[in-house]
Amino acid sequence: xxxxxxxxxxxxxxxxxxxxxxxxxxxxxxxxxxxxxxxxxxxxxxxxxxxxxxxxxxxxxxxxxxxxxxxxxxxxxxxxxxxxxxxxxxxxxxxxxxxxxxxxxxxxxxxxxxxxxxxxxxxxxxxxxxxxxxxxxxxxxxxxxxxxxxxxxxxxxxxxxxxxxxxxxxxxxxxxxxxxxxxxxxxxxxxxxxxxxxxxxxxxxxxxxxxxxxxxxxxxxxxxxxxxxxxxxxxxxxxxxxxxxxxxxxxxxxxxxxxxxxxxxxxxxxxxxxxxxxxxxxxxxxxxxxxxxxxxxxxxxxxxxxxxxxxxxxxxxxxxxxxxxxxxxxxxxxxxxxxxxxxxxxxxxxxxxxxxxxxxxxxxxxxxxxxxxx
Numbered sequence: 182x183x184x185x186x187x188x189x190x191x192x193x194x195x196x197x198x199x200x201x202x203x204x205x206x207x208x209x210x211x212x213x214x215x216x217x218x219x220x221x222x223x224x225x226x227x228x229x230x231x232x233x234x235x236x237x238x239x240x241x242x243x244x245x246x247x248x249x250x251x252x253x254x255x256x257x258x259x260x261x262x263x264x265x266x267x268x269x270x271x272x273x274x275x276x277x278x279x280x281x282x283x284x285x286x287x288x289x290x291x292x293x294x295x296x297x298x299x300x301x302x303x304x305x306x307x308x309x310x311x312x313x314x315x316x317x318x319x320x321x322x323x324x325x326x327x328x329x330x331x332x333x334x335x336x337x338x339x340x341x342x343x344x345x346x347x348x349x350x351x352x353x354x355x356x357x358x359x360x361x362x363x364x365x366x367x368x369x370x371x372x373x374x375x376x377x378x379x380x381x382x383x384x385x386x387x388x389x390x391x392x393x394x395x396x397x398x399x400x401x402x403x404x405x406x407x408x409x410x411x412x413x414x415x416x417x418x419x420x421x422x423x424x425x426x427x428x429x430x431x432x433x434x435x436x437x438x439x440x441x442x443x444x445x446x447x448x449x450x451x452x453x454x455x456x457x458x459x460x461x462x463x464x465x466x467x468x469x470x471x472x473x474x475x476x477x478x479x480x481x482x483x484x485x486x487x488x489x490x491x492x493x494x495x496x497x498x499x500x501x502x503x504x505x506x507x508x509x510x511x512x513x514x515x516x517x518x519x520x521x522x523x524x525x526x527x528x529x530x531x532x533x534x535x536x537x538x539x540x541x542x543x544x545x546x547x548x549x550x551x552x553x554x555x
Contacts, residue, residue, distance in 0.1 A: 182500050184310035185231050186392040189505055192226045193390075193512035199240045200517055200548065211549040213522050216362050217539060218243075220355040223509050225251050227354075232312045232346040234298045250287045251351050257534045265536055269419050270447075283344065295343045312346055349498045352537045353414035354505045359544050360412040361404060361510055363529070364468040366519040366546045371470055375400055376514050380553040383515070388554065395507050403470035405506050409488035411468060414537050416453035418490055422446045452487055453538070461485040515553055519546040 199222075203212050222239040229237035229247045237247035264280040274280070283291065298313055308314050316339050365372035378400045386394060395401070422442045424432050432442040442448065457465040461482050462472065471477055489496040496502075521527070524545035532541045 182504060183392045185501065186395075186504065186508075188230045188309070188311060189227050189508050190390060192223060192230060193508040195226065195240060196223050196509065197512040197515055200513065201550075203548065205550060209547065209549070211520075211547040213524060213545060214548050216519070216544040216546050217355065217359040218543070220358040220362075220509065221251065221351070222248065223358070224351050224355040224505065227505055227509075228347050228350050230311065232343045232350070233294055234302065234309060234311050234313045235294070246290065250290050251347075253284055254282075254287050254348065254352075257536070261536070262534065282348070288344075291344050291347065292337070292340050295340050299339065312343060316342055346498075349496070350501060350505060354502055354509070356412065356414050356537050356539055357405065357408055357502070357506045358509050358513075359540070360538075361408040361506070362513065362519050362546060363525070363540070363544045364408060364411070365404070365514075366521050366525065367527075368468050369520070371404065371468070372514075372518060374470075375404055375510075376518060376553060379511060379514055383554045390508075390511070392504075395504065395511065398507065398511075399475075400470065401507050401510065402503075403473040405503060405510070406473040406486075407468060407470045410456045410462070410472070410486060411466075412538050413452045413456060413488040416451070416538055418450045418452060418487075420448045420450065420494070422448060450487070455485055456488070458485070516550060517548050518551050519548055522547045 203214070205212050222243060225239040225245075225248050226237050229235050229239075235247075237245050239245045239248045242248075263278075264282075267274050267278060267280045268282070281288070295313075299317065302308075302313050303317060320333075320335055320339060365375065378398055382390075382394055382398060422432050422444055424444045430441055431444050431446075434440050434442065456462070459465045462485075472481070484491060489499040489502070522545055526540055526542070526544065530541040532539050
């Protein structure tokens with residue numbers, strides 16, 4: 182994870198530079214902005230750099246090809262809705278209906294981009310400590326075992342790793358960042374606590390930012406954890422019951438219930454509902470980072486907080502997701518703070534047609550210039 186830090190940190194600096202160049206209203210010293218799109222530009226550039234080894238430069242060119250393909254992947258259309266419903270609820274129809282996670286255009290773009298960068302990197306022998314370097318190493322030394330058959334790590338198997346990285350790190354993190362800024366705009370005291378922590382870090386380390394510094398920012402971690410409780414990017418998970426063939430009765434829920442889950446039955450876990458259940462979280466709809474303080478986190482009931490899943494099938498991108506969101510928030514709030522405006526949603530309304538949790542109509546806030554360190 183440390184080798185990716187420097188690449189993400191460079192994009193964070195570009196975000197700070199972009200914000201500092203925004204034209205402000207002279208009276209308010211602020212600009213009203215749609216936060217979700219801004220965060221998506223940041224995460225697009227991060228994924229382009231870390232997974233594909235290229236500079237997408239989306240913040241200066243919002244219509245860059247990388248940004249366009251990202252929009253297409255998560256864009257709602259009736260057919261895309263059908264595809265995702267099929268993936269989650271009727272997987273038997275996926276091959277029959279030829280459902281795809283990526284459209285043909287997005288697939289061709291991601292494949293050609295990755296293969297070109299991979300080829301150039303292998304020829305030049307240059308390294309930049311990104312996913313391409315990691316996959317080149319894997320390609321040389323590893324095999325994937327599928328159905329008891331060794332498969333070489335090459336071709337579309339490598340392309341798929343970069344594509345998964347793109348999907349997991351782009352929309353989910355921009356969603357988390359934008360919801361964090363929305364809640365901070367509505368909770369000035371919490372925002373001030375976080376900015377004070379950022380100020381202390383900058384002063385103590387003479388403006389230097391390292392992986393360990395970001396990792397050890399306690400209040401920052403509390404804020405991101407609470408945002409993920411309120412707004413898990415995926416509101417539910419799907420799993421399938423898999424019991425040993427010798428146990429024909431299925432999986433017993435005893436002593437909690439008399440119900441026995443039959444083998445191969447799909448199971449859906451409503452993460453969003455569990456994490457907002459007042460049985461587990463007092464005043465569950467309130468943004469309160471203190472729930473995750475060292476003094477209070479022991480009150481959290483096991484398996485009631487699962488924004489990344491849990492167990493053997495938990496999201497492998499958890500650490501990268503946390504790091505990306507924290508760096509983005511760090512550089513966003515380094516020289517600016519956010520406050521509500523007449524266009525800010527109150528209360529929050531979620532987009533019913535979105536594949537990843539997001540606000541209805543976007544998140545508008547005033548961005549106010551206020552450097553923490555002169």
